[in-house]
Amino acid sequence: MSTPLAPILAVIGGGQLARMLAEPAAAMGVPLRLLAEAEGVSAAQVVPDHVVGDYTDLATLREVVEGCAAVTFDHEHVPTAHLEALQETLPVHPGPGALVNAQDKAVMRERLGAMGVPCPRNAVVADPAEVAAFGFPCVLKTTRGGYDGKGVWFVSGPDDCAEAFAAAASAGVRILAEEAVEFRRELSAQVARSPSGQVAAYPVVQSTQLDGICHEVVAPAPDLDPELALAAQRIAMRLAEELGVTGMLAVELFETTDGRVLVNELAMRPHNSGHWTQDGAVTSQFENHLRAVLDLPLGAPEARAPWTVMVNILGGDAETGRLYDGYPHALARDPRLRVHLYGKSMRPGRKVGHVNAYGDDLEDCLERARHAAAWFRGDLGEDSE
Amino acid sequence: MSTPLAPILAVIGGGQLARMLAEPAAAMGVPLRLLAEAEGVSAAQVVPDHVVGDYTDLATLREVVEGCAAVTFDHEHVPTAHLEALQETLPVHPGPGALVNAQDKAVMRERLGAMGVPCPRNAVVADPAEVAAFGFPCVLKTTRGGYDGKGVWFVSGPDDCAEAFAAAASAGVRILAEEAVEFRRELSAQVARSPSGQVAAYPVVQSTQLDGICHEVVAPAPDLDPELALAAQRIAMRLAEELGVTGMLAVELFETTDGRVLVNELAMRPHNSGHWTQDGAVTSQFENHLRAVLDLPLGAPEARAPWTVMVNILGGDAETGRLYDGYPHALARDPRLRVHLYGKSMRPGRKVGHVNAYGDDLEDCLERARHAAAWFRGDLGEDSE
Incomplete structure (x- = not known):
């Protein structure tokens, strides 16, 4: 084909977020060009036009974006200088000036503090003495490179701090201390924003972590004070x-237990807390990300069902065979279950898929989604149904 | 990757049906291997593992299905003898014994007649004299090879028959005469069936043709007698x-105008009359086709909204530019609109996409879907909104 029928969108990173972005791209007739870390990674399995290479190499990035209308990302790890260089030739979404707030927690805290956005008390600390001055117990985080519970330590005294400072030193990053917030639960508020400035806000959801990894999401967050949701x-x-x-x-x-909301983290890409939107919202977060980065009008973010529950499928410890082999039972038990598998092999703790269950009854949705995720993980025997 | 994480499904034919099958395949973690007619055709744009070749060549078919768990089809044109040969090495869905009823209208009419399934009166005819004996006016159809209004003629006298018999002779097929049914409207009843015998029936829909091509579908068929829907x-x-x-x-x-249903045609694949299920049903016809041919339990076929309207986007006569350029207006006007474009260039009458609009109010859904399809086709000016 000589003239492309639609603008080509470059996507850096071949993980499951890029894979799930490929679904609405196929539906909307938008060609993707992918930079994958290796042949056969999750998104490379479903995007024919892909290059295998290193996203820290500027020449590789330039090769991938050649002829594309815009570039977006599966992850937040592309160096800022490279993003700035790319931005001279095509739109980069999100741009480096925004993305640094998701890449560097110290930058983010400083910026949010200046804006007066409610955050946990925090300070960059140079050594255990400064942590002691900040006050124990607290949370230490590397300013860059952490994700899914990595790069985060709960510390209750000076002796607990060694690991964090060693990790920071070896990675060449700093340590941010944050107060250990007494919270009732974690929430997530997602919005899509286009370069033209249109914004669509999704319902606020409740997110439950397990070992620092997002595990379960309930949309909308049950019994959330409407004023707090709006805030x-x-x-x-x-x-x-x-x-x-x-x-x-x-x-x-x-x-918080005293009825406020404090910002914990920012992510500037489709996020695990929004996977429920694939089956539970009029427009999924993946489609709205696609529309936003192409500067197309955004789709309605509203829920299609009273309740949607998302539960992640994490690789288990046991030898549980192929994830695919969970289908016969899971689908027969629940013909309304929605399953998303990422084309990844099972490894302990690895995110390999998720399930969505929607309906009118929250308890029913919770039971269905939890059962299915445990079944795929291999935690249930045939007699546990 | 050495061992595949899931069975590989071979798909013969690279049109939009295969492209739309790739969406749930990606979601469910099922790898596809595609036989495409040419590089860059609709499905080849979204299925990395594809071979370009001729589906009438058995050696090519054998190459494609090598290592696959099953084979299915984008169209019904693979020769029966080839299907029978493939069936010796892997499951073929649908199998040749079933598929011949969608390939050959004379075979289908004979079979349905023997089963006592209500059909229009019909007979294979050898010449205009036999058509006269059958009775004018009537409909002549080539027994094989017709689709989207091609290979169908309405005739009211012996002089009208020349074109049909010439086409049949040149294609080496026969002519079937059928009574010109007085019908109120056309309906479509879709079911998914797995090799194990599980069957899921979708709501019966109303289908409107334009120049013999499916144009608009309303799900469920409005004001349909429940007994007739069940029938x-x-x-x-x-x-x-x-x-x-x-x-x-x-x-x-x-x-019919006297309140019966008569079988017109059969299609053994996802069908245009089921595109509404992508946004209007719990499980789309594409996902249920995928599940069925893999012999997985079927998903719930029920509607998610009171009404869903599908309107095809057909290439117009005018120079209307890129289909993609219809997005800014169409999406801004209707944030709940669902658009599906097939990665095909515009040609007059060619199916290049469709839109779905769902909601509580049928008139509203009709207006939204019709407007959007006309807009993409290029039939509306900016002042027609």
Whole structure:
């Protein structure tokens, strides 16, 4: 084909987020060009036009984006200098000026503090003495490179701090201390924002972590004070606008025991806390990310069902065979279950898929999604049904 | 990757049906291997593992299915002898014994007649004199090779028959005469059937043709007598079972002016009359076709909204530019609109995409879907909104 029928979108990173972005791209007739870490990774299995290479190599990035209308990302690890260089030739979504707030927690805390956005008390600390001055117990985080519970330590005294400072030193990053917030639960507020400035806010959801990894999401967050939900959405919309985010923004929040919301983390891409939207919302977060980075009008973010529950499928410890072999039981038990598998092999703790269950009854959705995820993980025997 | 994480499904034919099958395949973690007619055709744009070749060549077919768990089809044109040869090495869904009823209208009419399934009066005719004996006016159809209004002629006298018999002679097929049914409207009853025998029946829909091409579908068919809907579903289920269909079966029916349903055509694959299921049903016809041919439990076929309207986007006569350029207006006007484009260039009358609009109000869904399809086709000016 000589003239492309539609603009080509470059996607850096071949994980499951890029794979799930490929679904609405196929539906909307938008060709993707992928930079994959290796042949056969999750997204490379479903995007024919892919290059295998290193996203820290600028020449490789330039090769991938050649002829593309815009570039977006599966992850937040592309160096800022490379993003700035790419931005001279094509739109980069999100741009480096916004993305640094998702890459560097110290930058993010400073910026949010200046904006007056409610955050846990925090300070960059140089050594255990400064942590002691900040106050124990607290949470230490590497300023860059952490994800899914990695790069985070709960510390209750000076003796606990060694591992964090060693990790930071070896990675060449700093340590941020944050107060250990007494929270009722974690929430996530997602918005899509286009370069033209249109913003669509998804319902605020409840997110449950397990070993620092997002495990279960309930949409909308049950029994959430409507004023607090609105406050969370307003924070997300304001951050998207003032930081200049383009594409999806996830704002992970603590709902404190005294009824406030505090910003925990930012992610500027489709996020695990929004996987429920694939089956539970009018427009999925993946489609709205695609629309946003192409500067197309955004789709309605509203829920299609009273409740949607998402549970991650994590690789188990046991030799559980192929994930695919979970289908016969899981699908027969629940003909309304929605299963998403990422084309990844099982490894302990690895995110290999998720399930969505939607309906009118929250308890029913929870039971269905939890059962199915445990079944795929291999935690249930045939007699546990 | 050495051992595949899931069985590989071979798909013969690279049109939009194969492309739309690739969406649930990606979601469910099922790898596809595609035989495409040419590089860059609709499905080849989204299935990395594809071979370009000729589906009438058995050696090519054998190469494609090597190592696959089953084979299915984008179209019904693979020669029966080849299907029988493939069946010796892997499951073929639908199998040749079932598929011949969708390939050869004379075979189908004879079989349905023997089963006592209500059909228009029909007879294979050898010349205009036999058509006269059958009775004018009537419909002449080539027994094989017709689709989207091609290979169908309405004739009212012996002089009208020349074109049909010339086409049949040149194609080496026969002519079937059928009574010109007085019908109120056309309906479609779809079922999915797995090799194990599980059957799921979708709501019966109303289908409107334009120049012999499916143009608009309303799900469910408005004001349809529940007994007639049940009769249509029972016919579809019975045909799926007795013909041994595996995968999706679409039974196109006439609702006669005297309140009966008569079988018009059969299709043994995902069908245009089921595109509404992508956004309007719990499980799309593409996912249920995938599940069926892999012999996995079927998903719930029920509607998610009171009404869903599908309107095809056909290439227009005018120079209307890129289809993609229809997005800014169409998506801004209707944030709940669902658009599916097939990665095909515009040609007059060519199916290049479709839109789905679902909701509580049928008139509203009709207006939204019709407007959007006309807009993409290029039939509306900016001032027609």
